[in-house]
Amino acid sequence: MSSGGGDTGKSTVQTTSSSDSSSYDVLLSGGKYKTSPISGLTAADNSNQFNSRSFESGLMSLSKKQFSTNSYVFQEGQVLSASTVTNWLARKSKKNSSGLNPASNGSTDETKRAPMYFQQMLEEDYLTKQDGKYKLAGMSIGIAMNKVDYYQKKQYGATYKTTISTEQQKEQGQRIAQEVVKRLRANKQVGNIPIVVGLYSVAPEDTLVGGTYFQYAVSKSSSLGNWSTLGYKNQMLPTVNGENAINSSDSDAFTNFKDNIQDYFPNLSGVTAQAHYDGTNLKSMDVTINTQFDGLAQITSFTQFVQQSASKYLPSGADLDINIQTVDAQQAVVTRTNGKFNSHVYNAD
Amino acid sequence: MSSGGGDTGKSTVQTTSSSDSSSYDVLLSGGKYKTSPISGLTAADNSNQFNSRSFESGLMSLSKKQFSTNSYVFQEGQVLSASTVTNWLARKSKKNSSGLNPASNGSTDETKRAPMYFQQMLEEDYLTKQDGKYKLAGMSIGIAMNKVDYYQKKQYGATYKTTISTEQQKEQGQRIAQEVVKRLRANKQVGNIPIVVGLYSVAPEDTLVGGTYFQYAVSKSSSLGNWSTLGYKNQMLPTVNGENAINSSDSDAFTNFKDNIQDYFPNLSGVTAQAHYDGTNLKSMDVTINTQFDGLAQITSFTQFVQQSASKYLPSGADLDINIQTVDAQQAVVTRTNGKFNSHVYNAD
Known part of the structure; x- marks a missing residue:
């Protein structure tokens, strides 16, 4: 946190520092958000x-x-x-x-x-x-x-x-x-x-x-x-109501990803994505996977497997935000930002 | 994913590969978990x-x-x-x-x-x-x-x-x-x-x-x-029911962390931790922060601020798993594993 000079009538002005140069620091005026x-x-x-x-x-x-x-x-x-x-x-x-x-x-x-x-x-x-x-x-x-x-x-x-x-x-x-x-x-x-x-x-x-x-x-x-x-557009995948895919190669890639994980882990209740486009160019994808299991070993293995499958099947240029959850709770998250994967299983210790 | 040889009576044996050498690969026997x-x-x-x-x-x-x-x-x-x-x-x-x-x-x-x-x-x-x-x-x-x-x-x-x-x-x-x-x-x-x-x-x-x-x-x-x-022990922080802290310096550190974030972001409904010890040696801490706000800008700033405060106040040797949530949903997560911080805000695009 960096301290700034006081602005009019405030004793302290500070900012939260972003660890990432592509995000803004945020002013905490008078020490409060x-x-x-x-x-x-x-x-x-x-x-x-x-x-x-x-x-x-x-x-x-x-x-x-x-x-x-x-x-x-x-x-x-x-x-x-x-x-x-x-x-x-x-x-x-x-x-x-x-x-x-x-x-x-x-x-x-x-x-x-x-x-x-x-x-x-x-x-x-x-x-x-x-x-x-x-x-x-x-x-x-x-x-x-x-x-x-x-x-x-x-x-x-x-x-x-x-x-x-x-x-x-x-x-x-x-x-x-x-x-x-x-x-x-x-x-x-x-x-x-x-x-x-x-x-x-x-x-x-x-x-x-x-x-x-x-x-x-x-x-x-x-x-x-x-x-x-x-030219921003969002589309649900798999497409619903007979909608045409904005980009059929992305839509096919997602279907392959979905089929692959459902094949190895049959107890999934849903695999969907919100795809974010600029024109027909996929920028990012938010994937939600609902599982019927929540045992630690299985969630951990599944998270590993999802990351492998995402790397293999999903379009390589897009940022990914994959949430793995049960009806009750968030279980794990896999992200890819600028090509770099990161994963986290909740309450793993 | 690596393919293995078939085991008795199974046509395919595969494993999920962990991206981390300290985790096990998992056998997918007959192509299923x-x-x-x-x-x-x-x-x-x-x-x-x-x-x-x-x-x-x-x-x-x-x-x-x-x-x-x-x-x-x-x-x-x-x-x-x-x-x-x-x-x-x-x-x-x-x-x-x-x-x-x-x-x-x-x-x-x-x-x-x-x-x-x-x-x-x-x-x-x-x-x-x-x-x-x-x-x-x-x-x-x-x-x-x-x-x-x-x-x-x-x-x-x-x-x-x-x-x-x-x-x-x-x-x-x-x-x-x-x-x-x-x-x-x-x-x-x-x-x-x-x-x-x-x-x-x-x-x-x-x-x-x-x-x-x-x-x-x-x-x-x-x-x-x-x-x-x-010598494993778990303790809730802040301590409850007049319990003595397993390690008072960890307990004080957590209180300072909690006070700091509550000072800058008053709309928090709870900041608690589950501290995991080996003897009196803190191994890891699972922190749960309940917020009353869920706007993207505020959650993003808060997540930055939590990471800074954790880095400043919480014992440096311990792995951290900090979950930021509202009553309805998981909002963000900040982790520290082997000294390396990582943070993620859900549905940020």
């Missing part, structure tokens, strides 16, 4: 648990292109307040002129109503040390856009849904981003620092994967800058 | 979940002193059958002359009855390749001895307990071990191979740690060989 007040605020319901992590991690990945991990330290967003963002996420109305979702048009019909486009917002702050003090020097904003808007016609009633086209998602997302940046620029704390804005497509409830960022822009001063399109 | 038929058989009730893992891992550690991981491959015990061991674990009676627990003396009084000493049994097989075939070349037997015997006076009735002294545990354990080895020697599959026998003291239900092996012997031919005493 500070959470963002807008964390977890949402406009509508969506029970897909995979969204929240990728909404966070995706924005941090985009930020690294702009804010070097060597020069900037990270802090969860401290500028936007919960009340401000609650108003922004709501519909525009007489009472709420700052609402960024469209005013209601009176209809509750699935295809005629004005849906809630804007689902969630994320602020990440990036600071640099200036004259011995950490100062806000960059900001990233995640704007989560619904692909499906879930709603009730009356309180506690049945759930209906309005589907939003990719075109609408993009158009509305860009409109909201522009307005958010304009409002942030009016805030003295923000001033003229670079702001990265990412548009995130929220995965619907019934998909088994998380959403992805589809566009981003960097605002260097008052205007927003050009939008860059991102 | 084989579990031991006696796994999980117990004489009396004991709900302490920490026993089962350490009963297994402790016997494997003892085995490594006798059967080198370079020369032997491991297989779960295949010699003893479930029906045989069920009889051995039961009381001796007219119907069950092979019972190794004492015959009932008719009393159900906690201090007057004959308790169930012998709680559980474990067989581990060690094989070597001879003339292209894997053959049984060594065996390890774990004998789990109760420290507290839990019993009911009538079916579904209240639970009573008989406490067993350390002296009785040792005396009865040695008697049972001698008889088990004698019976194994009469089995043609076993013949004259070396047999490691470990006596394990089962931790009572209300302790928060697992049991330990307290004695072991190696039988090289018909007789049992001398008993060696083991």
Whole structure:
């Protein structure tokens, strides 16, 4: 842990040091980790648990292109307040002129109503040390856009849904981003620092994967800058609902891996993966293996065998995160990061 | 994975290869992992979940002193059958002359009855390749001895307990071990191979740690060989019920570690450890940290901080296994093995 100089009104400022130069050090302002007040605020319901992590991690990945991990330290967003963002996420109305979702048009019909486009917002702050003090020097904003808007016609009633086209998602997302940046620029704390804005497509409830960022822009001063399109996609393997594989050679490789381990260890209740793509290029794979056994010797052997099979069958360029679990508990984990395997069996002594 | 020659009646014999020379390769006989038929058989009730893992891992550690991981491959015990061991674990009676627990003396009084000493049994097989075939070349037997015997006076009735002294545990354990080895020697599959026998003291239900092996012997031919005493002890940290620390400097170190992380991250619901000792010498520590937060940025920062704090405060010689979890799920893990740290955050992409 490195000690920094005190910032205004704080007696101690420290950072957690990442052991890995591709990760940010994190500011512990006043000796405490500070959470963002807008964390977890949402406009509508969506029970897909995979969204929240990728909404966070995706924005941090985009930020690294702009804010070097060597020069900037990270802090969860401290500028936007919960009340401000609650108003922004709501519909525009007489009472709420700052609402960024469209005013209601009176209809509750699935295809005629004005849906809630804007689902969630994320602020990440990036600071640099200036004259011995950490100062806000960059900001990233995640704007989560619904692909499906879930709603009730009356309180506690049945759930209906309005589907939003990719075109609408993009158009509305860009409109909201522009307005958010304009409002942030009016805030003295923000001033003229670079702001990265990412548009995130929220995965619907019934998909088994998380959403992805589809566009981003960097605002260097008052205007927003050009939008860059991102080709990120997630896919569940084996594919479900007759979906075509994004890359059939990856899909085949996973099937071979799955068949091989199920052949040697028949007592498995499930082997699935969430594959993360950039275009048709596999970046990483999160594999979940559910076992019906939990004896130490068997889990240890199985973990060895999974690593061998992964090395033999799974695409060599992709990072891997393989979780081995029973219904009750995590049993072991095998990872491959930049080609290097690591494995760990829980409570092995 | 290395392919071996076929053994009798099997078309394929393979082993999982350990990536680590201090672990055994595991035999996949007939292309499948084989579990031991006696796994999980117990004489009396004991709900302490920490026993089962350490009963297994402790016997494997003892085995490594006798059967080198370079020369032997491991297989779960295949010699003893479930029906045989069920009889051995039961009381001796007219119907069950092979019972190794004492015959009932008719009393159900906690201090007057004959308790169930012998709680559980474990067989581990060690094989070597001879003339292209894997053959049984060594065996390890774990004998789990109760420290507290839990019993009911009538079916579904209240639970009573008989406490067993350390002296009785040792005396009865040695008697049972001698008889088990004698019976194994009469089995043609076993013949004259070396047999490691470990006596394990089962931790009572209300302790928060697992049991330990307290004695072991190696039988090289018909007789049992001398008993060696083991100094293994487990202790929960912070200590509970006014217990004295096995080693107060370790206990203080853990308290400093705990205070440091709770100071920077106040939203923790628990920081505890299971410390594993040989005498007063700390071998390893399993730390469990329960957090009330699960946001990716916070978990990632916290994991970095835990690693720094562990490196700074926890005794440098001990292996570490630090699990970071919420009520719902495993969030991250930090390990230190032979001085080398490794950390992993779950579902970080």
